[in-house]
Amino acid sequence: MAKVLFLVSTMLLNSYLSEQATLFHDDNIIDKSVMGTDTLKVGENVGPNSVEEEHLMLSGTRGVEATSKSKMLHKTRNRRCFRVEIDHQIDQEFDARKRWPHCKTIGEVHNDGNSLLSWAYVPTGVFADRMCIATNGTYNQLLSTEELISCSGIKEDEFGSVNDDYVWEYLKNHGLVSGGKYNTNNGCQPSKIPPIGNLPTGLYENTCEKRCYGNNTINYNQDHVKIKNHYDIEYEDIQREVQNYGPVSMAFRVFDNDFFLYKSGVYEKTTNSEFIQWQYAKLIGWGVENGVDYWLLVNSWGYEWGQNGLFKIKRGTDECNIETFVHAGEPQLI
Numbered sequence: 001m002a003k004v005l006f007l008v009s010t011m012l013l014n015s016y017l018s019e020q021a022t023l024f025h026d027d028n029i030i031d032k033s034v035m036g037t038d039t040l041k042v043g044e045n046v047g048p049n050s051v052e053e054e055h056l057m058l059s060g061t062r063g064v065e066a067t068s069k070s071k072m073l074h075k076t077r078n079r080r081c082f083r084v085e086i087d088h089q090i091d092q093e094f095d096a097r098k099r100w101p102h103c104k105t106i107g108e109v110h111n112d113g114n115s116l117l118s119w120a121y122v123p124t125g126v127f128a129d130r131m132c133i134a135t136n137g138t139y140n141q142l143l144s145t146e147e148l149i150s151c152s153g154i155k156e157d158e159f160g161s162v163n164d165d166y167v168w169e170y171l172k173n174h175g176l177v178s179g180g181k182y183n184t185n186n187g188c189q190p191s192k193i194p195p196i197g198n199l200p201t202g203l204y205e206n207t208c209e210k211r212c213y214g215n216n217t218i219n220y221n222q223d224h225v226k227i228k229n230h231y232d233i234e235y236e237d238i239q240r241e242v243q244n245y246g247p248v249s250m251a252f253r254v255f256d257n258d259f260f261l262y263k264s265g266v267y268e269k270t271t272n273s274e275f276i277q278w279q280y281a282k283l284i285g286w287g288v289e290n291g292v293d294y295w296l297l298v299n300s301w302g303y304e305w306g307q308n309g310l311f312k313i314k315r316g317t318d319e320c321n322i323e324t325f326v327h328a329g330e331p332q333l334i
């Protein structure tokens with residue numbers, strides 16, 4: 001499997017260099033199966049103001065550009081330093097919300113307002129969950145996506161991809177203050193990005209604030225928490241990593257229409273769909289549904305999308321490259 005992943009990375013690189021968007025359709029190593037799974041259901045009633053409609057509008061404009069040019073994520077090379085594993089037994093079904101029920105951030109669904117900022121929501125969520133898990137609930141709150149977006153200087157490209165290394169290095173060197181949802185005063189720097197109802201902007205030029213504008217009784221400098229290290233996770237280590245240390249970040253390719261319309265079941269991309277953008281999501285579990293192995297992830301398109309904001313995607317076949325860019329870090333405990 002490691003070899004296959006290496007091949008995938010190499011092909012992604014080749015694809016990027018030669019700018020051939022069609023590579024993935026032609027290559028039978030990746031494109032094993034283009035049939036939808038039996039369990040997949042998509043939405044039937046896309047109203048003019050529905051979440052799906054807003055995503056479709058946006059995908060329409062992005063889709064054209066995206067097909068003319070292929071883009072890749074940067075896969076970092078440092079593998080994790082192996083620690084003593086607590087748990088070698090891999091559960092057939094796993095849900096981090098049930099394993100650590102006291103950690104309220106695990107099931108929290110954000111709404112990135114159609115902004116291509118999932119690269120910020122996901123590592124922030126993974127970091128917060130892992131703080132709670134590592135401290136057994138002593139630290140149990142959201143971290144600030146706003147600080148990462150506005151203060152790190154990191155910008156996604158037009159397809160929503162960033163270099164994971166830059167993001168996690170920021171979490172390591174600078175850290176994050178506590179955060180909260182949009183329109184709340186929770187945490188030091190709650191989100192300033194309105195939910196998806198506010199199209200068509202999607203572009204945010206927030207200024208970096210070095211103070212707590214949410215709960216202003218919090219001390220900005222003292223509120224930062226950091227990670228100690230971060231690492232890529234190879235396919236065969238994903239489950240053990242999540243079971244022992246908590247959720248991880250995954251990046252995958254979003255293809256037109258079917259993913260936006262996802263409602264339930266195990267997602268698998270349909271034939272002839274076009275690449276639109278990169279998306280990050282937080283892996284919190286896995287299982288088997290009607291004989292199909294799946295990953296369970298939290299997306300950042302609000303609770304109305306998918307299964308209350310979550311989705312299942314086919315596991316074990318690198319569906320939409322979801323098993324290729326897996327990353328996490330270890331919290332620095334104070």
Ligand SMILES: *[C@@H]1O[C@H](CO)[C@@H](O)[C@H](O)[C@H]1NC(C)=O
Pocket residue numbers: 102136137
């Ligand atoms: C973790 O916290 C729970 C209560 O929140 C407690 O019952 C449990 O003993 C704690 N575990 C450890 C290892 O400290």
Ligand SMILES: *[C@@H]1O[C@H](CO)[C@@H](O)[C@H](O)[C@H]1NC(C)=O
Pocket residue numbers: 185186187215217218
């Ligand atoms: C604000 O932060 C302080 C210090 O952490 C905390 O005690 C208080 O409960 C917070 N207030 C709100 C409204 O969240």
